[in-house]
Amino acid sequence: MNLDCKHVWEHISEYIDKTVDAELRKDIELHLEHCEICSAILDSTRNILILTADDRTFELPVGYSKRLHQRLKDEIEKSKQEPPVGETK
Numbered sequence: 001m002n003l004d005c006k007h008v009w010e011h012i013s014e015y016i017d018k019t020v021d022a023e024l025r026k027d028i029e030l031h032l033e034h035c036e037i038c039s040a041i042l043d044s045t046r047n048i049l050i051l052t053a054d055d056r057t058f059e060l061p062v063g064y065s066k067r068l069h070q071r072l073k074d075e076i077e078k079s080k081q082e083p084p085v086g087e088t089k
């Protein structure tokens with residue numbers, strides 16, 4: 001029940017496609033409720049898939065999963081680098 005973020009990312013496209021089994025789906029949903037990073041990633045991943053769906057093709061481009069993982073890494077880096085809210089110079 002305690003999923004780590006990496007585990008969520010590995011299954012996030014299946015989660016969106018609803019091809020994960022019920023148990024894993026529940027675990028991911030629980031994790032998403034408490035993890036802002038994974039929620040943000042889910043949102044951006046969904047946007048990618050919506051664009052793909054608009055073309056009426058569900059074939060993902062070659063290297064998609066590689067790029068997705070790079071994107072996830074970027075998101076994490078970005079969220080780490082964000083300055084604390086209310087910071088003044």
Ligand SMILES: [Zn+2]
Nearest residue numbers: 005035037038
């Ligand atoms: Zn997470």
